[in-house]
Amino acid sequence: MYPSHSYINETKYYIRPSVVQNGQVSKIRIYPAEKNLAFCDTDAFELRILPKDYSEPIGDGYFSQLGTEKQTKAIDLSPKDGVISFEYRFYGCQEWIIYLRKKDDNEVEWYWTDSFPETRARLSIFCLTDDLYGRIPMKGDLHIHTTLSDGKETPEYNVAAYREAGFDFISITDHHRFSDGKSLTEYFSFANPLIVLPGEEIHEKEDAVIHTVCIGGDRSISDLLQNRPQRLAHLLEEAKEKYTVPNGLYEREYLLRAVIYEQIKKSGGYAILPHPFWQLPERFNADTRMSTAVLENGIADAFEVFGGCTPEGNDLQVSLFYSLKNRNLSVVASSDSHTVSDGITAFGEIFTLAFVKDLNIIKSISDRKSVAVYCAKGESPRIVGDLTLAKFAHFLLRAYFPTHDHLCKMSGALLKRYLAGDADVKKQICEAEEKIKNFEGEFLGYDLLY
Secondary structure (H helix, E strand, O other): OOOOOOOHHHHOEEEEOOEEEOOOEEEEEEEEOOHHHOOOOOOOEEEEEEEOOOOOOEOEHHHOOOOHHHOOOOEEEOOEOOEEEEEEEOOOOEEEEEEEEEOOOOOOOOOOOOOOOOOEEEEEEEEEOOOOOOOEEEEEEEEEOOOOOOOOOOHHHHHHHHHHOOOOEEEEOOEOOOEOOHHHHHHOOOOOOOEEEOEEEEOOOOOOOOOEEEEOOOOOOHHHHHHOHHHHHHHHHHHHHHOOOOOOOOHHHHHHHHHHHHHHHHOOOEEEEOOOOOEOOOOEOOOHHHHHHHHHOOOOOEEEEEOOOOHHHHHHHHHHHHHOOOOOOEEEEOOOEOOOOOOOOOOOOEEEEEEEOOOOHHHHHHOOOEEEEEOOOOOOOEEEOOHHHHHHHHHHHHHOHHHHHHHHHHHHHHHHHHHOOOHHHHHHHHHHHHHHHHHHHHHHOOOOOO
């Protein structure tokens, strides 16, 4: 699902931390993944450090695409106890390439592509500016159905399956059914494998044209649509006085969408417009003109760019996003999963990558610190969102998430055993979760606020 390591030696050597802060002197360690690759303390090494995106002007070398020796000076180093350490002041918000070789290895140019001699390593570090440094990259799905509506597995099983797939947060958003997430959080409180946000999918019961995913609220909005017709009629009359319906749009639908949005905000929730190009037998789920008006006029907080659609539908949703005159809204991606077991949905392939501060996922997404990711099996990842965040996301998909997800898989498998009645695995689950946190802290280079 993730891209293969374009820097092959990233599988052989670790560089920690792999995330550093702009303008600060960072202490970096390079050490082998296996004992047989250990650096010998008697060997002499040299290091070159090259920014991947942009560098300060240094004469003619600034314009060179090849020949790293023209752009950066070599740093002489010697290992200590099999570990190479150095200090460097990185700058910008960009990836940096770290070239390492033995000093007596002079047969190959500094720059190389397909050939990686055993005496060399090419690694990478990402430098973040202050507004991003300290945030935790978290992988989540904000649109999930369970047996509480038309899904195939229980909410508890979804928690285990999503953790096994490397997810850090989810929201159970069953049709017409509000889930506050508290029971799931309490059930797994001994290990806290992932964050469960309150959620529901709101839509009218019969036509089901108006879909809105609500996360983070404190009550059901579906109850208003299903069981309180007089109250709903009153709110629609009030909406007529407050909203101007764009020309050519169905008035009741537009006003109903506005009322739903208002009620979501009053509940403390966050509104996401999902799958406008979900393909029904005769038509798309929503009129494109209506979806455009909802997004541009602020009747949604975020747009589910990937999710709930065929490849064609997802492509159209991306095109819709880039066609908006006002793109000052957040992007998310969710699977709209109705099962986690038989592969007929996009479970595990489509997700929101949020860069989270203070463990407040919704605020981080609201602050536009998220990107939408589609990692279809056998294909290169597709990322929609802010350019800087997208660059960081590609780095993480290559260098961070493969290990992160491998560790999560262990925890998720144990959680499934726990659900099957094996209470003795609770200690193992806690130990697996501790390994995940330790890896995250080492890679990111800062304390995690778990």
